[in-house]
Structure formats: C-alpha cells, structure tokens
Amino acid sequence: xxxxxxxxxxxxxxxxxxxxxxxxxxxxxxxxxxxxxxxxxxxxxxxxxxxxxxxxxxxxxxxxxxxxxxxxxxxxxxxxxxxxxxxxxxxxxxxxxxxxxxxxxxxxxxxxxxxxxxxxxxxxxxxxxxxxxxxxx
Numbered sequence: 001x002x003x004x005x006x007x008x009x010x011x012x013x014x015x016x017x018x019x020x021x022x023x024x025x026x027x028x029x030x031x032x033x034x035x036x037x038x039x040x041x042x043x044x045x046x047x048x049x050x051x052x053x054x055x056x057x058x059x060x061x062x063x064x065x066x067x068x069x070x071x072x073x074x075x076x077x078x079x080x081x082x083x084x085x086x087x088x089x090x091x092x093x094x095x096x097x098x099x100x101x102x103x104x105x106x107x108x109x110x111x112x113x114x115x116x117x118x119x120x121x122x123x124x125x126x127x128x129x130x131x132x133x134x135x136x137x
Contacts, residue, residue: 035098
C-alpha cells in the first residue's frame with residue numbers, strides 16, 4: 001500500500017496525461033508507426049509503393065515524430081496537428097494508400113483530437129467520484 005504522502009506511479013501518469021493532448025498525440029504516432037510497418041510488407045501485399053523510397057518513409061516518420069512532439073511539447077500542438085493532418089493526407093499517395101487506410105485514419109483523428117484539446121479546461125469528474133459524492137450526500 002502506498003504511503004499517504006506519496007503519489008503512486010499511476011496517479012503521476014494520470015496527472016501528466018491530463019496536462020497534454022495525450023490521445024491525439026498517441027493516435028498520430030500510432031498512425032505513423034502503422035504506415036511505417038506496412039512499408040515493410042511483402043510485395044504481394046503492397047498495393048502502391050509511391051515515389052519509390054524517400055517520401056514513402058519520410059511522411060510516416062514525420063507523423064511519428066509529430067505525435068511525439070504533441071505529447072512532449074503541447075504548447076505547439078496547433079502547428080503540429082495541422083502539419084500532422086497534412087502529412088497523413090499526403091501518405092495516401094506515398095505509402096500504400098495511407099497504410100491501407102488505417103494509419104491515415106489514425107493520423108487524421110489524432111491530429112483533430114490534438115487540435116481540439118483545450119489546456120485550461122477543468123478536469124472532468126469521474127463516474128467513481130460522482131458515485132462517491134452521491135453516496136455521501
């Protein structure tokens with residue numbers, strides 16, 4: 001059991017996650033990673049290699065980098081999310097139709113989540129906390 005004055009690792013992670021667009025950055029990074037993995041597929045699976053090399057690897061690597069930047073530098077999330085959605089749309093042409101649509105959709109949804117995140121909003125009260133408050137009242 002944790003000491004009363006010490007925070008657990010889970011509580012510290014939840015606090016860190018609450019101060020940044022966590023899900024947006026994570027989905028953007030996962031979209032880039034998924035597209036990079038489809039680049040390594042066998043030639044029977046690959047549908048469209050696109051510009052043969054550099055752009056096919058550059059755009060998903062940039063998506064991965066932008067997802068990490070959204071996570072670790074949330075102050076610049078607007079710029080990163082706009083570039084992220086443009087790069088995700090560009091992967092449609094360069095990287096197996098955007099990683100067979102999965103990486104493309106993950107990148108677009110992640111960028112939109114990061115763009116819409118508001119840093120000064122109050123944290124939502126969890127269901128568990130609301131139940132406790134109702135039971136105590």
